[in-house]
Amino acid sequence: MPGQSGWSRGWDTTGLDGAVVAMVQSESEASPRTVLVTGATGLLGSHVAERLVARGAAVRALVRQGSRTEFLDSLGVEVVRGDLTNPRDCDAATAGVAQLYHCAAKVGDWGTWPEFQRGCMDATRTLAEAAGRAGVERFLHISSTSAYGHPADRERPVDETEPLGQNIWFMDYYTRSKVDCERILWDLADRSGLPLTIIRPSWLFGERDRTTIPRFLREFGRRRVLVLGKGDNPLSAVYAGVVAEAAILAAHDPGSRGEAYNITNQGPITQREFLDLIADALQVPRVRRHIPYRVAYGGGFLMEMQGRLLRQQRPPRVTRYGAWLLGRYLAYSTEKARARLGWQPSIGYRESIERTIRWFREPSADPVGRT
Numbered sequence: 001m002p003g004q005s006g007w008s009r010g011w012d013t014t015g016l017d018g019a020v021v022a023m024v025q026s027e028s029e030a031s032p033r034t035v036l037v038t039g040a041t042g043l044l045g046s047h048v049a050e051r052l053v054a055r056g057a058a059v060r061a062l063v064r065q066g067s068r069t070e071f072l073d074s075l076g077v078e079v080v081r082g083d084l085t086n087p088r089d090c091d092a093a094t095a096g097v098a099q100l101y102h103c104a105a106k107v108g109d110w111g112t113w114p115e116f117q118r119g120c121m122d123a124t125r126t127l128a129e130a131a132g133r134a135g136v137e138r139f140l141h142i143s144s145t146s147a148y149g150h151p152a153d154r155e156r157p158v159d160e161t162e163p164l165g166q167n168i169w170f171m172d173y174y175t176r177s178k179v180d181c182e183r184i185l186w187d188l189a190d191r192s193g194l195p196l197t198i199i200r201p202s203w204l205f206g207e208r209d210r211t212t213i214p215r216f217l218r219e220f221g222r223r224r225v226l227v228l229g230k231g232d233n234p235l236s237a238v239y240a241g242v243v244a245e246a247a248i249l250a251a252h253d254p255g256s257r258g259e260a261y262n263i264t265n266q267g268p269i270t271q272r273e274f275l276d277l278i279a280d281a282l283q284v285p286r287v288r289r290h291i292p293y294r295v296a297y298g299g300g301f302l303m304e305m306q307g308r309l310l311r312q313q314r315p316p317r318v319t320r321y322g323a324w325l326l327g328r329y330l331a332y333s334t335e336k337a338r339a340r341l342g343w344q345p346s347i348g349y350r351e352s353i354e355r356t357i358r359w360f361r362e363p364s365a366d367p368v369g370r371t
């Protein structure tokens, strides 16, 4: 669990103290050692890779067969094809790697439990074990505020001391997978000294988003977006670029081994303000129609159950998770990252939303996907 870490073969056998680790890191900046990014064809991983390349790092990406790599190729990233659940592929990808950013996962509120099991837990365990064999100095895992489960609405923001896995819903596979991945990794940190740091972002948006912005654009285009409840609730949505910056800061901080950080907002914003910024960026009328939160949540449940019975491949238009992300009265504290890492978002909501929408409107825009 956070703050505890073990000590064993494969990791930390030299017993370097913080000062020496810092020295080793600054030397490695002079002559960069390889940094591995998983999920680099997706939203957050591509922002991490982009920022690491800008810092002069030698970036390698472990990419599935069939995944498109145009963006990574344009950055000059070394692309290694393989499967995260294959130990040999993970050994090849982690060879000679100093730091690892694990951004790959099956993401979203739709899919079967075996898909989440394989894409999240099996992949994470296989990769972490390979990182141990390779002596990787830092394993930066991207988790989610979903790892806390669904804590009850409240005034006080959720901080990193909050228990994981609260109130997991029926068939809430994404949430379960985020909890289980963290448990696997904290256990490896305790038992075998995995040099683990965890970032827990909230709902992400940005260029190359596959999950939510494309859905939003479709719904705005059809004028089907509604404000959930009054719309005055705090929204936890954050630009992937500022999460990538936090991840890189945390991975380079010797004191962040064994720590987790929430990265969830770029300042206070309500649901209504966020929807207004999207409408403004799209140059469409702002959303003024409301629907009670309970109606949206209940409707989402019914649509999900129907979709499950019919074995639909795509998520229904409304889901419980989507309603909860937009309409809950719950916030997450980023104080720990601000105080300990000196992290602060480098851009605000208006600019990052405009940037995102601009990217989606470019004729060449195509969220990096699979062929």
Ligand SMILES: NC(=O)c1ccc[n+]([C@@H]2O[C@H](COP(=O)([O-])OP(=O)(O)OC[C@H]3O[C@@H](n4cnc5c(N)ncnc54)[C@H](OP(=O)(O)O)[C@@H]3O)[C@@H](O)[C@H]2O)c1
Binding pocket: 038, 039, 040, 041, 042, 043, 044, 045, 063, 064, 066, 067, 068, 083, 084, 102, 103, 104, 105, 106, 107, 118, 119, 120, 123, 142, 143, 144, 145, 200, 201, 202, 203, 204, 205, 208, 209, 210, 211, 212, 368, 369, 370
């Ligand atoms: N999106 C959000 O709102 C959000 C919020 C909080 C936390 N997070 C977390 O942030 C991380 C990155 O999310 P994202 O939004 O950037 O996701 P994304 O855009 O959907 O990208 C997911 C990445 O993981 C790879 N991947 C998926 N399944 C895989 C598998 N079975 N084996 C190997 N690679 C696989 C994908 O590769 P392909 O190109 O081959 O598909 C892609 O590169 C995830 O851990 C997610 O849970 C996301």
